[in-house]
Amino acid sequence: MRYFLSSILKVIPVLLMISFIVFFLVRLTGDPVSLMLPETATDQQREDLRQSLGLNDPIYIQYFTYMADVIQGDFGESFRYNQPAIDIVLERLPASFTLAISSMIIATIIAVPAGIYSAIKRNTFADLIITGSSVLGKAMPNFWLGIMLILILAVQFSIFPVSGSGTIAHLVLPSITLGTAIAAEMTRLIRSSMLEVLGSEYIRTARSKGLRETIVVNKHALRNALIPVVTIMALQTATLIGGTLITETVFSWPGMGQLLVQAVNARDMAVVQAATFIIAILVILSNLTADLTYRFLDPRIKYED
């Protein structure tokens, strides 16, 4: 518990940094006024809008006003949607979240057994097949895999809907598309981590006790082999939630990736800022989860604080 509180405290400076970066980056990329007003607007109109948005104040004042609002959850209005930016972002969150989690589940279901198996069958035909497939899985571009899946499973055989969202069936193809690359990466990680662990002295000890190989592998080796994998996977999840533009576009999936890119193109500053913030918080949260899992898996950590 104390650990939990202390890590929450550590998060605050990170969030401040992010707010700082987001704030200035957006201001450096161009004049929002010229985007919000038509070409024909007069200088007077521009100046009025500038004044009303507070863009004439010194930059640090702007920052503090901005932060004061942010703390209350107010990221300003999206001028494209005429709604509070935060609402627009949060509306997209469930879709992104669902897709991220289901891709991770698919990846894990494939990668854990495949990684273990190719490690214990190292340098055999089976290992070759698994390692080969993971190279392939990693190399296949998402848009291509997505389109292939649509062509075969949606168009040809009509098993799954072509695109959209709303039902579990809609979730399947985009999850496979995203899950494949992650499964490939994860398999490779588990394989190499497992190989390293299997060569260690405590595994030799476990064997010398007369334990069955399945216990040696699934109890003694796996628990150790997963330790480095967990961190990377948690970060991967965060990236997924943050946006998977291509897959979202291919499947018309209403996620954060789409939203963010549209907002950047339109210079919808409020939405960009809100989205970046939410993504940052998600990354921090998944880091925390990774840390907690790490602690659960590795008893050595607790005592090193």
Place this chain on the structure above:
Amino acid sequence: MTEPLLDIKNLRIRFRSDEGTVKPVNGVSFQVNEGETVAVVGESGCGKSLTSLSILGLVPSPGEVFEGEIRLQGKDLTKLKKNQMRKLRGNEISMIFQEPMTSLNPVFTIGNQMTEVIKLHQQLDKKESINKVVEMLDLVGIPEPERVVRQFPHQLSGGMRQRVMIAMALSCNPKLLIADEPTTALDVTIQAQILNLMKKLKDELNTGVILITHDLGVVAEVADRVVVMYGGEVVEEAHVNEIFDNPVHPYTRGLLSSVPKMTGSVEELGAIQGSVPTPSQMPKGCKFHPRCPIATDLCKDEHPNLEETLPNHFKRCFHMEGGSIYEQHKRETTT
């Protein structure tokens, strides 16, 4: 004559790789009787650990036993199926490994790792096996065993971990105990305790012990017989008193003279010249000849056999009948 507990005959282990084949154990033979402690000594890299791992069928891949027999009470272990071998491990044969810091699994408690082997080989339930663990930890001199049961390896010092390993190896009353440098991480008092414990076990249960060590003091104290290895072979084997009083092989003599004797002067501390050849660059002929003070042309070309020159005293050397040549040679070169 009764059958020995363990009979290793002409054991050979090879590692094949793209760079070629090396044979770090190349024709090792020795026996261990019930209730007997056989010390295996020799410099680093001479194949002691590999020999002992092969008894458990745990030679790390790509290494393999490609020739020879390892008989435990007559049964050839090299011919056993995997699950037959597994039933012997930790039960009839157990091993204390050389590396105490890394030989325990970091993510499981001591209790978990110890009960595992007890539950496996003895028909005990959970509570009984925990009691047994506590008893064993107590036996090897671990203070507060009830607490240690719940601790993780990283919470213990190297010496404590080594004692846990020893307790674990002894917990199923093995017929054969292989101890690879069991006391190196321990201070002298603990070392004595552990050696006593091993002695006791040997006397009470008639356990045969293979004791691998660099410490000739330990050898003198607990061994019945000594096997001296060099370059993957046995170069001398004899009763412990014979080895200390009448060492025949020049290598054994070198080893003995590199031990500071309690009474002896510092001059006696003359270690063997040169260094151990690696398995890939073993010299032709007698493997020890480049470092041997009495090597002749014969030693460079021919490989000597292990011969019983005195009763129950084996040596692999062309010269040396009771050491007279050596003594003579030494006298000649020093004057």
